[in-house]
Amino acid sequence: MCALVTLIIIIGTSLATPSNGVFIWSFALPILYYLLLGKQYGVIFSANLLVIQVFILGSKSTHAPFETFNLSLNLICAYFSIWAISHVFEGSRSHFSKRLKNLALLDPLTGAGNRLSMNHYFEVELKDKSQLYLFLLDLDFFKQVNDEHGHGVGDQVLIEVATLLRVVLGRGYVFRVGGEEFALFSSFANEEAALNTAEQIRARFENTTFDIDGLAINVTTSIGVAKFKSTNSLESFVNEADKQLYKAKQFGRNKVYCKFKKEHDDETVVA
Incomplete structure (x- = not known):
């Protein structure tokens, strides 16, 4: 649309007196460019239009009303003003x-x-779910951190936890879905690679001490792992991981639990 309107105006300027x-x-085109094309292309189109129109009108400088230099200068300044306002x-x-x-x-x-972001990622952004795995992670006994050190310290721990998860997970997406509960989405070549990564996350937390305002805070994590199936909705996918997380917490915490469909339907436990 922008290109068509620009072409019509340029041709009209060239042919008409x-x-x-x-x-x-x-003068209206910079506004149109920025509204429809954004800042980057707005600059490019506005600059090109100015050069082309100055060249065309310059070739007609002997025609009215361009006999005086002042009018041409005022028109150029007015164009720059509209361009600058549109840009800002x-x-x-x-x-x-x-x-x-x-x-x-x-x-x-x-x-x-957050949860809304997770829904958008799963339903809209994520195109290939064939090798997708979900880690549902809960910090063990995190309430004790808040009770002993206050919610301010607890909040700082959560910030450090989110940073650590992004670093360890690498290529993947981290979502906070509850107070101390996080959902991690990533694709892996096979189940073993997914479990190895989940175990690396668990071990990293076990061996990490968070320094919060001079306090040494240690937290462990329980992780439930689920593999995406073509019949899964986001809700059922999360529910599968949540069932494994519940088992990890029920049977001692600081563990990774998963259940993958194979020839037999047994449960795989790591850590």
Whole structure:
């Protein structure tokens, strides 16, 4: 659309005499570019239009009303003003749009995705689910951290936990789905690779001491692992991982539990 409108105005400016005023429509185009194409392409299109129109109108400088240099200078300055306003407005709009999106999709404490973000990722962004695994992770006895050291320290631990999960998981997505519960989505070549990663996460927590305002905080984690099946919805997928998480907590915590469908339907326990 932008290209078509631009082409019409450029051709009209080229064919008509300046007194017809077709070139005046050029002043509306920077606004259109920024609204429809965004900041990056708005700059490119606005700059190209200015160069082309100046060249065309410059070749008609002997025609009215361009006999005087002052008019040409004022027109160029007016175009630059509209361009600058459009640029600033789009930058501000884009910034606030991004902030609103972050408020809607990110957990404000940890910066991890929230449940809404998880739903959007699973239903919209994720195209290939064939090798997808879900780790549902819960911090063991985290309530004791809040009770002994206060919620401020507990919040700092959660921030460190989210950072650690992103580092250890590497390629994957981390979502905070409860107070001290996180959901991790990632694709793996096979079940063994998925379990090895889950065990690495569990072991990393077991061997990590978080330094929070001079306090040494140790937390372990229980992890339930589920492999995506074509019949899974997000809800059923999470429920499968949640069942394994419940077993990991029920049978001692600081464990990884999973149940993969094979020739036999036995349960795999790590740690």
